[in-house]
Amino acid sequence: MKNLNWISGLVVIVIMAAVILFCPVPSMLSWQSNFLARAFLWLLICAMMCLFRILRGPTAPDRAVAVDMLGILIVGFCAILSLPTGRDWYIDIGLAWALQSFIGIMALAKYLEGKDFDE
Secondary structure, eight states: OHHHHHHHHHHHHHHHHHHHHHSOOOOSSTTOOHHHHHHHHHHHHHHHHHHHHHHHOSSHHHHHHHHHHHHHHHHHHHHHHHHHHOOTHHHHHHHHHHHHHHHHHHHHHHHHHTOOTTO
16 A cells, blocks of 8 residues: 555656746746746645645654745745846845744754754
């Protein structure tokens, strides 16, 4: 049963990858290039998979890793938005999010280990 889940998940990911790579993707915004639209779709699919792992994760460390990956994806979204618009504050938001995510994950890791924050 476990192998069937792995194989079906792999087939779904390969199909999504083929659709994104080989099918024409309409630009979601007027200023967005074809490459940025594909990158945005890849990040969106990865974010959905992270949300699935957060909701269904078997253990708390699995959920913590998924939350950390989601934070990294949000930084990627900020980077993709800053490229075509030329606005620097998207990068500032991404940097602030990365720092806050790092501190939050470190605090969660300490909590999951059972240690106090001052140790």
